[in-house]
Amino acid sequence: MNFQEAGSLEERLEIMGSLAGRFAERAANLDEEGSFPFANIDDLRNSGYTSLTVPKRYGGEEISLYEMVRLQEKLAAGDGSTALSIGWHMGIMKNLGEKKLWDEEIYRKVCKEALAGALLNGAASEAGTGSPTRGGRPQTTAEKDGQYWVLNGRKTFTTMSPVLDYFIVSASVQDSDKTGNFLIHRSAEGLSIEETWDSVAMRGTGSHDLVLKNVRISEECFVEEFVPGKKGANGWLLHIPACYLGIAWAAQTYAVQFANEYSPNSIQGTIIDIPAVRQRIGEMELELMKARHFLYSVAKQWDSSSEEDRAQMSPELGAVKLAVTNGAIRVVDLAMRIVGARSLSQKNPLQRYYRDVRAGLHNPPMDDMTIELLARSVIR
Ligand SMILES: Cc1cc2nc3c(=O)[nH]c(=O)nc-3n(C[C@H](O)[C@H](O)[C@H](O)COP(=O)(O)OP(=O)(O)OC[C@H]3O[C@@H](n4cnc5c(N)ncnc54)[C@H](O)[C@@H]3O)c2cc1C
Structure with a gap:
């Protein structure tokens, strides 16, 4: 039985319990090596877990926040790094579905990919601005060039960077006071990951630096405008x-x-x-x-x-x-x-x-x- 076939929270918790047991056995090695839990993420994908927060209108299960925290808690009891990593994807998919922050067509396309296993996370933190929640403006810039945006900058703490399909990158729009999120696919030219994650905690989260050098993306990838430090209740x-x-x-x-x-x-x-x-x-x-x-x-x-x-x-x-x-x-x-x-x-x-x-x-x-x-x- 996978997560989609499970009819109740109890059944889903049971499935998560057996996955968490398997992850617990791998946890010490991953921690010692400071390596990314590729196998755990694959297991979560293959079990249907990563599409549980996709809204029903786009073919997902649209689980409640209560159900999500119960499953995440159980997962973390097996391996904290895996739970924090996938938690960003689960939560962001849910948030976007509830608040309808993006153009529906783009979100629909991302949901379709998420049902097939695509993963996303936000890359908001930077060395120069610190925690984005404190209101600093990103030093990463987005400059308009015809029908494209060109992004330059470096993000720190980009959890799950080894396997992400999409990065949601916050950037300041050049020559304006606008700040927003840009959706960038991993395959974009000029995007690279620098393996900087050397933390003694959560060593398996792959929270490396994301480097953007003249990354050119189409106009509609400017998915969301926001005021730094004022993102509301989440x-x-x-x-x-x-x-x-x-x-x-x-x-x-x-x-x-x-x-x-x-x-x-x-x-x-x-x-x-x-x-x-x-x-x-x-x-x-x-x-x-x-x-x-x-x-x-x-x-x-x-x-x-x-x-x-x-x-x-x-x-x-x-x-x-x-x-x-x-x-x-x-x-x-x-x-x-x-x-x-x-x-x-x-x-x-x-x-x-x-x-x-x-x-x-x-x-x-x-x-x-x-x-x-x-x-x-x-x-x-
Ligand atoms: C395991 C892990 C995973 C993470 N994953 C992600 C992720 O996927 N994506 C992402 O974008 N980020 C991620 N982060 C980054 C996280 O959200 C923070 O941005 C990061 O931890 C830096 O926070 P900080 O408080 O240490 O930094 P800073 O903001 O640099 O603050 C450092 C210290 O300075 C002081 N300080 C700084 N500014 C102020 C201020 N304005 N007012 C008062 N005091 C201040 C505080 O004492 C603070 O402790 C992750 C972090 C960790 C630890």
């Missing part, structure tokens, strides 16, 4: 906390299993009966419970809200990201305290979770911006 970004929640879940599972089995000769039985260990297990569960309730309820709120009401949800969406990501960091920390020094061994998955879960702090929205937004929402 439910689809909940794939980010879902990813870090999944990593924390894997850490909890490992630590509890370890506690059930570890029996030093200073005690009778295993450390699972020691009050200090049980305290930490309880605290981990509390964090995960809070995170799940918050994430799932805001995702469901998004699903059942009108467009107008969704536009007011930025404070909740930011709060979920902050609470879940920081909660996930705490869960991994508690798991490592249970396991002890072994958790620092290169062979132990907890050291990978520890590094991976930290990356969440540097995915949007950043904590300080969320806190300011929450303060503003109350003070107003």
Whole structure:
């Protein structure tokens, strides 16, 4: 059975569970080598997963945000890098379908390709502007030349760059104050990937630099105009906390299993009966419970809200990201305290979770911006 044949969320979770199990077995190697999970992405494509967020009007399943975060969480419990990578594609396809931001004809064409396995992601970050959410204007430029746009620049952190078919590149329009997104196919002349990704966290995301040198694309590829730092409420970004929640879940599972089995000769039985260990297990569960309730309820709120009401949800969406990501960091920390020094061994998955879960702090929205937004929402 593939994802399309599955009739319910439970069945889809079951399919994802078996894929995640397979990915978990590959995770240590990929992390050690810092290589991209090509096989995992192929498995996700072949199982029909990558077209689940394509809207029904273009032949997809149009799954809800709630369903997407549940599946992404499960996937991340197997491999965080794979989940974050595919999460961008899943979320962007969903967002475009809901908000109808692009010319429908172009979006329809991309959807058709996505049903056949094409993948896309946004390339927005740059060394000179930092996180795009902070409002800096891209240094990448787009210049009009007759019926074409010519793009020049360099993007950092382009996750999934080894396999993307389309890059959605933000650029400043030369000699104007316009900023927008340009849809560029991987085959465009002048487009290249520089393999710069050397992060200690999320090593398997292939988040390399995208280099654009006189890349010429047709007029209609200027797909969207926006004001930097003012993109409105984005439910689809909940794939980010879902990813870090999944990593924390894997850490909890490992630590509890370890506690059930570890029996030093200073005690009778295993450390699972020691009050200090049980305290930490309880605290981990509390964090995960809070995170799940918050994430799932805001995702469901998004699903059942009108467009107008969704536009007011930025404070909740930011709060979920902050609470879940920081909660996930705490869960991994508690798991490592249970396991002890072994958790620092290169062979132990907890050291990978520890590094991976930290990356969440540097995915949007950043904590300080969320806190300011929450303060503003109350003070107003
Ligand atoms: C694993 C991973 C995957 C990613 N994938 C993608 C992707 O696919 N596509 C993409 O476009 N990006 C991606 N990113 C990039 C991400 O969205 C951020 O742009 C990137 O992490 C840089 O954020 P930053 O906060 O460190 O950078 P900066 O904005 O450079 O900030 C650095 C520090 O400076 C301070 N600072 C900077 N500006 C301000 C300001 N205006 N106000 C207050 N403080 C400020 C803050 O203390 C901040 O921590 C990814 C990042 C990671 C870690």
